[in-house]
Amino acid sequence: MTWATRTAAAWCLPEIADVAExxxxxxxxxxxxxxxxxxxxxxxxxxxxxxxxxxxxxxPDVPPPFSTGVAPRLAPGADCESGRGLLLVRLYAANWGGHAYSPHVFGPDAGKTLWFELAPPPQAAYEVAA
Structure with missing residues (x-):
């Protein structure tokens, strides 16, 4: 169990722990x-x-689709060993994005942040009413 999985479970979010990991x-x-x-x-x-x-x-380089919000035209080929990570984020996250920080404000190693959000699955009507 990874730190992300343990944290999601500790925050009472076990239904999204595996995807978070x-x-x-x-x-x-x-x-x-x-x-x-x-x-x-x-x-x-x-x-x-x-x-x-x-x-x-x-x-400082924010990769597409995080930089543009538009998916690249070509998906990785079936024989490729890499290139699917950001595709998985786009498919499974409820929301995602990225932004670069200004080196003029934050210095030469300002860099970037990539992020995603996961939402719990919706509850069935009978669970909400119970």
Whole structure:
């Protein structure tokens, strides 16, 4: 069980813990593979039951679709061993995005943050009425 999974479960969000673990792993792995500087992970739980996961790193480059909100035209081929992480985030997250920080304000390692939000599954009407 990873830190993201334990945190989601501790915040009474067990129904989204597995997806949180998968998508968190994808963003952290991208930071580790594609940059040489520091990175950090932040999890926020909100009263609405939503979970926001943010990954900051020192690269200012926000990859598509996080930079444009539009998915790339071509999906990775069946034989590719990489390139599916951000696709998974787009498919499973309720909301996602990214932004770069100004090096003029925050210094040369200002970097960027990529984030996603997960929402709990909707309750059935009989559960709400009970």
């Amino acid at each position: 998968l998508l968190t792993s994808e963003l952290v792995t991208n930071a580790y593979v594609h940059i040489t500087g520091r990175c950090s992970l932040r999890l926020q739980g909100w009263e609405s039951g939503r979970l926001r996961v943010s990954v900051w790193d020192t690269s």
